[in-house]
Amino acid sequence: MGSRSTELLQSSRVETLDGYLRLQAEGAPDAPALADGDERFTYGRLEESANRLARLLQDAGCRPGDRICLLVSKSAGAIVAMQAALKAGCAYVPIDIASPAPRVERILTAAEPRMLLTAQPATKLVDDLLERGALGSQLAIGSVDADPVEGKHFRSAFTTSEADAFAGEALPSPGTSPDDPAHILFTSGSTGVPKGVVITHANVTNFVNWAVTYFGIEPSDRVSGHPPLHFDLSTFDIYGTFAAGAELHIVPSALNLLPHKLAAFIEDRELTQWFSVPSILAYLAKFDVVEQGAFPHLKRLLWCGEVMPTPALMYFMARLPHVRFTNLYGPTEATIASSYYTVPERPASESDPIPIGIPCTGEELLVLNEQLEEVPRGEIGDLYIGGVGLSPGYWRDEEKTRAAFMEGPRTSGEPRRIYRTGDLAHMGEDELVYFHGRADSQIKSRGYRIELGEIEVALNALDSLREAAVVAVDTDSFEGATICCAYAPLSGREVRQDEVADRLREVLPTYMIPSRWMAFDALPKNVNGKIDRAGLKTTFAEAGSSERE
Amino acid sequence: MIPHADDVTQRLRWLALTGALVLSLVVAMGTLSSPEPIEEEVTAQVRELVQLVLNAHIGSDDTDIVETGLLDSLALVELLVGIEREFNVQVELESLDLDNLRSVRSIAQMVFDTKHGQGPGAVTAAGETDGA
Numbered sequence: 001m002g003s004r005s006t007e008l009l010q011s012s013r014v015e016t017l018d019g020y021l022r023l024q025a026e027g028a029p030d031a032p033a034l035a036d037g038d039e040r041f042t043y044g045r046l047e048e049s050a051n052r053l054a055r056l057l058q059d060a061g062c063r064p065g066d067r068i069c070l071l072v073s074k075s076a077g078a079i080v081a082m083q084a085a086l087k088a089g090c091a092y093v094p095i096d097i098a099s100p101a102p103r104v105e106r107i108l109t110a111a112e113p114r115m116l117l118t119a120q121p122a123t124k125l126v127d128d129l130l131e132r133g134a135l136g137s138q139l140a141i142g143s144v145d146a147d148p149v150e151g152k153h154f155r156s157a158f159t160t161s162e163a164d165a166f167a168g169e170a171l172p173s174p175g176t177s178p179d180d181p182a183h184i185l186f187t188s189g190s191t192g193v194p195k196g197v198v199i200t201h202a203n204v205t206n207f208v209n210w211a212v213t214y215f216g217i218e219p220s221d222r223v224s225g226h227p228p229l230h231f232d233l234s235t236f237d238i239y240g241t242f243a244a245g246a247e248l249h250i251v252p253s254a255l256n257l258l259p260h261k262l263a264a265f266i267e268d269r270e271l272t273q274w275f276s277v278p279s280i281l282a283y284l285a286k287f288d289v290v291e292q293g294a295f296p297h298l299k300r301l302l303w304c305g306e307v308m309p310t311p312a313l314m315y316f317m318a319r320l321p322h323v324r325f326t327n328l329y330g331p332t333e334a335t336i337a338s339s340y341y342t343v344p345e346r347p348a349s350e351s352d353p354i355p356i357g358i359p360c361t362g363e364e365l366l367v368l369n370e371q372l373e374e375v376p377r378g379e380i381g382d383l384y385i386g387g388v389g390l391s392p393g394y395w396r397d398e399e400k401t402r403a404a405f406m407e408g409p410r411t412s413g414e415p416r417r418i419y420r421t422g423d424l425a426h427m428g429e430d431e432l433v434y435f436h437g438r439a440d441s442q443i444k445s446r447g448y449r450i451e452l453g454e455i456e457v458a459l460n461a462l463d464s465l466r467e468a469a470v471v472a473v474d475t476d477s478f479e480g481a482t483i484c485c486a487y488a489p490l491s492g493r494e495v496r497q498d499e500v501a502d503r504l505r506e507v508l509p510t511y512m513i514p515s516r517w518m519a520f521d522a523l524p525k526n527v528n529g530k531i532d533r534a535g536l537k538t539t540f541a542e543a544g545s546s547e548r549e
Numbered sequence: 550m551i552p553h554a555d556d557v558t559q560r561l562r563w564l565a566l567t568g569a570l571v572l573s574l575v576v577a578m579g580t581l582s583s584p585e586p587i588e589e590e591v592t593a594q595v596r597e598l599v600q601l602v603l604n605a606h607i608g609s610d611d612t613d614i615v616e617t618g619l620l621d622s623l624a625l626v627e628l629l630v631g632i633e634r635e636f637n638v639q640v641e642l643e644s645l646d647l648d649n650l651r652s653v654r655s656i657a658q659m660v661f662d663t664k665h666g667q668g669p670g671a672v673t674a675a676g677e678t679d680g681a
Binding site: 098121254256257258259260279280283286287289446497498499501502505509510511513515517 | 600604605606615616617618619620621622623625626642643645646647650
């Protein structure tokens with residue numbers, strides 16, 4: 001116990017996100033750090049690889065404050081690249097490689113990266129970007145693998161094999177401050193342009209240090225790495241693991257389709273911690289792949305990103321009585337999670353709400369009215385977050401930053417900054433915060449945060465449609481909200497739903513494509529002449545329930 | 550209220566009817582002649598079903614619908630339900646590998662094999678995940 005608490009003490013002194021790995025590499029270079037497929041990395045090997053790549057990046061012209069875009073899926077190579085970027089004093093920008101080129105182009109234009117790091121699976125995307133002229137001629141493209149990445153229009157300027165020529169020992173500090181950006185995460189924007197949330201080193205270390213202590217993560221832990229890199233949740237599994245000196249097991253994304261094999265993965269890897277969005281857990285429950293007393297090594301099961309359906313939670317709590325279950329809550333703008341609730345016992349009823357709980361250390365949850373005054377206990381209001389997790393704001397967007405981050409009610413005379421989450425909540429008599437959905441048209445589907453406005457902007461750009469509207473309908477299936485599209489073709493034209501979907505796929509990621517469709521001659525309007533979205537929601541909900549088996 | 554409600558479930562039902570008809574015909578023919586032409590029919594039907602479930606035009610029978618992110622867990626569930634209705638076969642998700650699901654061609658092969666009592670269970674031994 002003694003050595004462990006010493007380590008925790010040390011890791012709590014880590015000020016930048018490359019510090020955890022360096023600390024572990026110094027203290028326990030031979031300890032297992034990372035498992036990616038059949039490949040295993042010790043802390044020493046991971047640190048050395050990152051140091052070499054960091055020197056190569058510096059050699060290639062990367063300077064402190066530069067952005068490095070990562071067009072890579074979650075992998076050992078990607079994690080080395082993230083660490084290398086930080087060691088060079090740069091901020092990294094992870095980008096979803098399943099996103100279509102026009103959307104990635106908007107992110108690249110906003111981020112103005114010095115360098116693009118990629119790997120073979122993103123070859124076509126990089127080619128598409130080059131064809132669109134989205135990558136300036138100056139932008140260097142490197143490979144995070146030992147093999148070069150080669151497309152129709154490009155060949156990577158370097159690979160990690162070239163990095164091996166550089167020294168592997170620790171780099172001198174680039175002078176990064178804890179309040180400098182560590183990464184920028186782009187999320188869906190209601191006007192069709194993704195918003196970049198700037199996250200500092202201190203934002204992440206504050207949460208990670210709390211989480212490692214609260215959950216008691218130890219060097220012997222084997223932690224799942226499930227959320228993709230462009231989700232801020234992935235920073236918790238990566239840095240939480242490194243802070244504790246534990247071992248991260250990257251979950252192959254292919255397993256998301258195969259519930260039996262995903263359960264076998266948890267079992268075979270002897271995972272002690274699982275952390276993901278709830279939808280994948282609900283998928284496991286739906287196919288009933290968890291046996292009574294399964295996953296004997298599992299100690300804790302954590303979820304974040306959306307509401308876990310209570311029946312799914314009851315399913316897991318019945319089968320895994322040896323596991324601790326914790327709900328985490330928080331938007332990207334407040335870094336990973338801001339509140340937590342460890343479920344004390346199996347809910348009695350499928351309709352029991354699971355609270356989002358109480359603030360993590362250094363964070364604050366406030367339920368306020370329109371005048372930013374606290375609402376009485378039990379009453380629903382707007383949920384605001386304050387404290388150490390708050391992002392400095394949106395990347396190069398003062399206007400959006402001012403609209404979401406504001407000065408909150410003073411306590412003891414001190415001004416404090418708060419973030420308007422857009423979520424509705426109430427404070428219970430039990431001092432726990434309860435979630436009540438959204439105040440706007442942002443939704444969560446399979447853990448993805450989606451602004452319905454972004455989909456409507458894309459629909460309105462189609463020349464075959466007169467008008468279109470997108471609504472979300474809650475279904476009791478495992479995927480969360482179902483995105484529904486009502487559209488009216490230009491008069492005299494017939495437009496099939498799959499034609500519309502195919503056009504949307506050219507500009508939006510697949511998770512934003514509506515799954516239910518209705519064609520109208522003209523969309524229904526309310527008394528003000530506006531599209532009757534509430535009515536459409538009812539129409540879709542009724543059509544759905546009457547057709548369910 | 551619903552002018553052209555064009556829902557997956559409704560179309561699936563229609564497909565299930567015609568599918569069962571076509572299939573029983575094909576199976577009847579297949580038992581008389583060689584089994585070769587069946588696969589073409591199955592492929593055509595699977596292509597239709599996959600396009601319906603994914604709400605997408607699939608350019609080629611070899612298009613990788615997993616890598617491109619078209620097939621997600623929700624679509625997979627709908628696909629399995631569709632296969633069950635249309636072909637009257639029960640495909641066990643447990644016995645499936647990603648390679649069974651990658652393309653119209655591989656799904657058609659899996660349906661064909663399952664229909665002929667040599668389901669993908671036989672294929673999986675070599676294709677286990679890297680979980681070991």
